[in-house]
Amino acid sequence: MNILLKSAKIINAQNKELHLKKRDILIKDGTIDKIAAKIEAPKDTQVVDLKNLHVSLGWLDSSVCFGEPGYEERETISNGLRTAALSGFTDIVLNPNTHPIADSSSDIVFLTNAARDSATNLHPLGTMTMGGEGIDLAELYDMHNSGAVGFYDFKSPISNSNLLKIALQYVQNFDGLVYSQPLDVKIAGKGLVHEGITSTKLGLKGIPSLAEEIQIVRDLFILEYTEGKLHIPTVSTANAVKLIADAKKKGLNVTCSVAIHNLYFTDEVLEEFDTAYKVYPPLRTKKDTKALIKGVKDGTIDFVTADHIPLNIELKAVEFDNATYGSVGLESAFGLLHTLFDTETCITLLTQGKERYNIAENDLAEGRKACLTLFNPDVDYTFEKSHILSQSKNSMTLGESLKGKVYGIFNNNQLILN
Template sequence: MNLIIRKAKIVDPQSPFHDQIVDVKITQGIIEEIGASILNIDTHQEFQHEGLHLSQGWFDMSVSLGEPGFEDRETITNGLNVAAKSGFTGIALQPNSNPIIDNQSQVHFVKQKAANSATELFPIGALTKNSEGKDLAELYDMKNAGAVAFGDYGKNLANANLLKIGLQYTQDFDGLVMAYCQDDNIKGNGVANEGIVSTRLGLKGIPNLAEELMVARNLFLLEYTGGKLHIPTISTAKSVALIKEAKAKGLNVTCSVAVHHLVLTDEKLDGFDTRYKVSPPLRTEADRKALIAGVLDNTIDCITSDHNPMDIEHKKMEFDLAKNGTIGLESAFGALLTVLPLEKIIKKLTFGKSILNFESQIIKKENKANLSLFQTDSDWTFTKEHILSKSKNSAFLGQVMKGKAIGIYNQGKLVLA
């Protein structure tokens, strides 16, 4: 659709219009004109909203949807609609469906399902067959089919040699390996962060060491092999320090943190509410502050919702038995604005595109209109009415938010919350 967006404040340090309140004229999906009081001589549709801000489109590096196989949790069509209304113009889809996305036909399937959506879907292929950690999957075939990275969602690769071979093999086609870090032997039967809270509640603990050992091991492997490594959803202060040290050495490593680890701590577990059971677990306030510092000094490259819908049968049960995961798309921006400055949030919600070598769509004339629409002033409380996902397992219910996503313009379509 052809559109004029009225009186929007641009938040894009790369744009010549950064920090200015302007009109943006979009024709056939391309920014035709930016300026004050643009005349509507072509009968474009118009959109205006109080306190409207525009940035480059947000991109989420870790989204699970369910389809195929777990459509009761979420479908691709509804999941992409949720992402659009939450301000995201693109998502990287985790391979943890049933069947696992570990071959080119599965990559083609999810891409075809997403073909006409305003929010673009980029599949992550499984690193190992069926994400079982035994044999490498068909990485090159999946890359040719459209997979943007390779990793086994939420699963640590115990076989160090297999990760070594994966890092070496993917260099032939500039592939990105994603390595979730958690030593399963040290984790054992743990269900919560090992510390004062888990001891008080009688929950089996997962020490920070379980994550940090694997971060250290994987960075050693990267130093040996070369290649590109992404460490998703780190959760401890020591992990931040290890990655900072690796970057100083010149290693090609990036990392992400989930919104819930920046905002919430293990103190939330007092009521044994399984909405707060996530992997890695919510950590202490000291870890949370270290993660915030890691975002501010750019050790942490991007922020993800780590959106993971889970049906009620797997959440409404004893804490020990419940599955890990929280949905996070709808609450991501509003939660982040309570703990981080706006420009840093935008940078971290868009940097995933740089990690994947996507072209940056700066807000300027003749560029594709790939835009997130949002406002920053409102204080509100996140409730079930704000959940658009089929699954309702949000760790942010009852949380006070600041600012809101209004929607997106992408692929020639305007989608509003």
């Protein structure tokens, strides 16, 4: 396949010669053949000439759920990867949130095989414990050899401190990455939303910030004792950012992420008891969102993520207490993020971090594999149900004013466009 991208503004801060320049980009058989001010289209070449076309290296999302196997009614692997591609993502890290859960090498092989011919690369996580039950370690080494990029009992905290200690020690033999969900379940109790003024006003049981922070303190102490590689997913409180910043100053090998909706929304949106806003970790206060945004800007927070969780309507169209946590977010990720940060910052956030998962880095240069995201950052629009590409439609972003349209991606010698 030969592709010519016409008059594409390149966003790649690492390449000073091309950054913010408009160039034609000729791609032959999946490789960038030529980058120049003007290129005549060779024979048998598809010309892509889109309004205000911008191009960057392919984007990564570090927290994505589908449904297959077991919950195909929520999302299949094929449609999930198509959704990711049309949302600008050339790489996604897939959470073990299926049935059966991915806790063995054969489960990892199934997932990688199912995604083999897709434009978007799927990088699976395996569970840290058997069945994700937090009791016995899963087959970490075997899953690693089969392609697992880390180990995570999805949204389930590791209550057994010694188990986390052993996992961090064990994975050092093969440079493995351990996740630890920041939640002390005893302190969280039966909480549903952030504990504060809004929860009190609405009469909903609250999850105090302390429940997140005390678990992070424990995890960081264990990491300091064991060494190893730790990732703390989807932090949500101001003090969590401070704790992780202090740990990084001490030289601990820790990374963390934040869900984009935790940067944008606060718990004030819960006043209508709309289950679309029931997510975990919960939406918190303006003080927290300000601290999280600051943490993103200063590099304390390593990843922004859509924290994409498709859920069929039966799990959301119920009383607030009984609704399942989660929202789809791939389709609105760029538009939402671009309301908070300028274009260059957004692209930096969306393209960084592959080395944490030992995913091969790329470059936007002649002779390199073409792994690109195509977008127009200057489109303003209201996010509507028609914009949701997932099988499940549980989006908390409906009705929001977003900025930036994704055209699609070119990756694995495939052009996927909206």
